[in-house]
Amino acid sequence: MQVLSVTPEIFPLIKTGGLADVTGALPVALNALGVRTRSLVPGYPVVMGALKKKKALHQYTALQGGKAALHAAEIGDLDMLVLDAPHLFDRPGGPYGDATGADWQDNWRRFAALGRVGADIAAGALKDYRPDIVHAHDWQSAMTLAYMRYGEAAKVPSVMTVHNLAFQGQFGASIFSGLGLPQQAMALDGIEYYGGVGFLKAGLQAAWAITTVSPTYAQEIRTPAFGMGLDGLINLRAAALHGIVNGIDVDIWNPDADAHLAAGYSAKALKARKANKRAIEERMTLDRDDGPIYCVVSRLTWQKGIDILASIIDPVIASGARLAILGSGDAGLEGALLAAAARHRGRVGVVIGYDEGLSHLLQGGADGILIPSRFEPCGLTQLYGLRYGCVPIVARTGGLADTVIDANEAAVSAGVATGFQFAPENAGDFHHAILRANALYGDPAAWASLQRQGMKADVSWDRSAQKYAALYRMLLSKRDA
Numbered sequence: 265m266q267v268l269s270v271t272p273e274i275f276p277l278i279k280t281g282g283l284a285d286v287t288g289a290l291p292v293a294l295n296a297l298g299v300r301t302r303s304l305v306p307g308y309p310v311v312m313g314a315l316k317k318k319k320a321l322h323q324y325t326a327l328q329g330g331k332a333a334l335h336a337a338e339i340g341d342l343d344m345l346v347l348d349a350p351h352l353f354d355r356p357g358g359p360y361g362d363a364t365g366a367d368w369q370d371n372w373r374r375f376a377a378l379g380r381v382g383a384d385i386a387a388g389a390l391k392d393y394r395p396d397i398v399h400a401h402d403w404q405s406a407m408t409l410a411y412m413r414y415g416e417a418a419k420v421p422s423v424m425t426v427h428n429l430a431f432q433g434q435f436g437a438s439i440f441s442g443l444g445l446p447q448q449a450m451a452l453d454g455i456e457y458y459g460g461v462g463f464l465k466a467g468l469q470a471a472w473a474i475t476t477v478s479p480t481y482a483q484e485i486r487t488p489a490f491g492m493g494l495d496g497l498i499n500l501r502a503a504a505l506h507g508i509v510n511g512i513d514v515d516i517w518n519p520d521a522d523a524h525l526a527a528g529y530s531a532k533a534l535k536a537r538k539a540n541k542r543a544i545e546e547r548m549t550l551d552r553d554d555g556p557i558y559c560v561v562s563r564l565t566w567q568k569g570i571d572i573l574a575s576i577i578d579p580v581i582a583s584g585a586r587l588a589i590l591g592s593g594d595a596g597l598e599g600a601l602l603a604a605a606a607r608h609r610g611r612v613g614v615v616i617g618y619d620e621g622l623s624h625l626l627q628g629g630a631d632g633i634l635i636p637s638r639f640e641p642c643g644l645t646q647l648y649g650l651r652y653g654c655v656p657i658v659a660r661t662g663g664l665a666d667t668v669i670d671a672n673e674a675a676v677s678a679g680v681a682t683g684f685q686f687a688p689e690n691a692g693d694f695h696h697a698i699l700r701a702n703a704l705y706g707d708p709a710a711w712a713s714l715q716r717q718g719m720k721a722d723v724s725w726d727r728s729a730q731k732y733a734a735l736y737r738m739l740l741s742k743r744d745a
């Protein structure tokens with residue numbers, strides 16, 4: 265089976281969030297199951313820089329206003345097709361905007377081009393390669409499925425994965441003429457969305473199957489509270505909707521062999537974590553003591569509930585805990601956290617920025633990780649936390665609800681608990697969950713049992729990859745029926 269994965273981000277080359285982790289790891293896990301996955305990615309400068317030898321498989325004389333070429337590349341374990349289109353992708357800044365964070369004005373053009381090329385490949389544009397299945401990730405790739413539907417690849421089964429429904433790729437109606445789609449596509453059951461054009465919406469309409477990254481989120485997005493305006497459409501397509509929890513790369517995230525840690529450790533030798541805790545204290549100028557350190561590794565946004573965290577920092581510090589926070593995002597939230605660090609010197613450490621190494625150290629040395637998200641399609645940091653014995657304290661929503669077992673009395677006495685859950689958007693319940701964690705932390709045997717139970721959880725890609733493979737097989741039998 266050959267699968268074409270179309271994605272705007274792929275770890276380790278280009279990453280703004282969990283999507284990149286998924287698209288970087290899933291192909292490797294699928295390959296192990298005999299599902300050959302190739303990834304089509306935009307040729308951003310970092311991606312072009314990683315190409316060792318360029319071999320154009322296909323050329324475009326005019327793709328959304330410029331010349332383009334498609335290169336094959338093997339980078340690490342990844343088999344990639346890179347879309348080299350300098351007029352669209354060769355620019356400084358992030359994948360979607362400039363260094364100030366402002367979106368590129370021509371994002372519709374950039375990701376329409378990615379979709380166009382994905383659909384061309386599905387239709388057989390390459391001499392020696394034709395995928396059996398096309399798998400698109402998020403709005404940036406969603407137009408692939410629309411071009412397939414209205415073009416020559418309508419009979420190729422497709423999957424649309426929603427990593428976060430908040431990001432939809434909505435544009436004004438005026439761009440429609442630039443997409444090169446037949447007029448019939450600008451319809452309610454096509455790409456039209458509230459009078460404009462919706463890329464994700466188009467993908468959700470066209471996909472043979474829709475997946476999202478946890479079963480709970482799959483149910484949540486059918487409601488107005490989580491549906492972001494698309495709940496009606498998602499309900500119409502409920503029969504095609506699946507929830508598959510993400511895995512993590514257990515080689516990159518391995519506490520026993522992680523170069524970012526001061527000391528490696530396993531579930532059998534948890535005491536060695538202490539050296540990492542000491543390293544965090546050094547790095548984040550925290551007092552040295554034996555009370556709990558709770559970390560945060562997150563985009564600093566409303567979605568992640570960072571405002572809720574900021575609102576309870578004073579009582580949390582008063583309870584004896586320390587906080588080690590790594591993140592970047594909303595300027596107001598960054599300011600609130602820095603102010604808390606200034607108020608609580610030695611008790612609250614804040615690093616604003618993106619630091620992969622520090623994120624590993626925090627998971628490897630902090631006692632718990634706080635994840636107060638308002639919604640969380642899957643969430644990866646709680647999975648890293650489980651694997652690293654960094655006990656997750658999470659809002660009961662989306663993938664967080666699916667992957668953490670709350671340490672209520674019954675679960676603790678049965679020895680199955682792996683973390684703490686609380687009601688989302690509720691500062692009081694969040695604070696209470698931290699106090700519950702403090703109390704259990706005071707019982708070292710009970711805490712270690714929580715850590716070990718989490719470290720035993722299967723968070724690898726194997727299980728998830730098997731579910732994707734089963735979904736692909738189901739779609740192939742549908743095609744053949």
Ligand code: ADP
Binds near residue numbers: 282617643
């Ligand atoms: P989302 O994709 O919504 O941001 P996830 O939990 O699914 O949230 O994935 C976030 C990923 O980004 C994780 O791999 C996490 O470790 C990483 N991450 C987030 N913020 C930072 C940061 N400031 N420094 C390093 N890694 C970060």
